[in-house]
Amino acid sequence: MPDDFETLIELKGISKSFGSSVILDNVDLNIHKGQALAIIGPSGTGKSTILRIIAGLLKPDAGQVYINGYKRKGWVDDIRDPIGIGMVFQNAALFDSLNVRENVGFSLYQHTKLSRKTIEKLVDERLEMVGLPGIGDRFPAELSGGMRKRVSFARAILPNPENPAHNPEVILYDEPTAGLDPIASTVIEDLIRDLQRNGGANTYVMVTHQDSTIRRTADQVIFLYKGKIQWSGDVDEAYSTDNPIVRQFFSGSVNGPIQIVN
């Protein structure tokens, strides 16, 4: 990664424990503008925990988070980040009682004085960007799993004209293809790259276990295990490295340095 890349998010010395389990142990991580980064590693190693810390949903026990060079002070309900960070959750997390348009526009309806018409226009533009034009009046129960995922993408990339500093600049994807069949996964993977190209979600961090999603949506990879970043590099190198932890992970072997948790 060249030195002159613009850093949007910097984690410095981040540690997090739950009870007596140390999940993240003094982790440093930089996310650069335009970067497509995948965080991989065995189940339960803290990948989602890192995403939640970046999103400001979880406070680390130690360390600092810098967003566009500013040290984050408030947490959860009191975040004043200088750029927006959108999150796509593992399950689409849509409200069943709201239609698609109301789901996607939820934060603007709740937190801005924008007119209904303005919000509907913004929402419809985003629905178009995720390949779902004209479905704003439908309800989540009427959609396939892949469509619900795409609706949640539209929600994550929704801009806020009342406060452009909150326009999503970095998107955090938590296992966006989990539970989808291979073809539906391809649709989502293509969409992630399309959104990167057309400016919907130019910079992103992806947590995934799925091989096709790693290969098709990541440029760089970090491998997390035992609270530490054990390996990082370009996606092609991830599949050719001699690192025994990474090798074992991709081979699926039960023999190797990764301890098996039953």
Ligand SMILES: Nc1ncnc2c1ncn2[C@@H]1O[C@H](COP(=O)(O)OP(=O)(O)OP(=O)(O)O)[C@@H](O)[C@H]1O
């Ligand atoms: N709020 C919480 N309270 C207690 N333990 C938690 C909490 N959140 C996460 N954990 C634990 O921390 C560990 C890391 O969880 P996390 O979800 O970050 O892992 P992960 O690498 O994303 O796993 P997976 O690949 O299975 O999704 C797990 O053992 C989990 O049970």
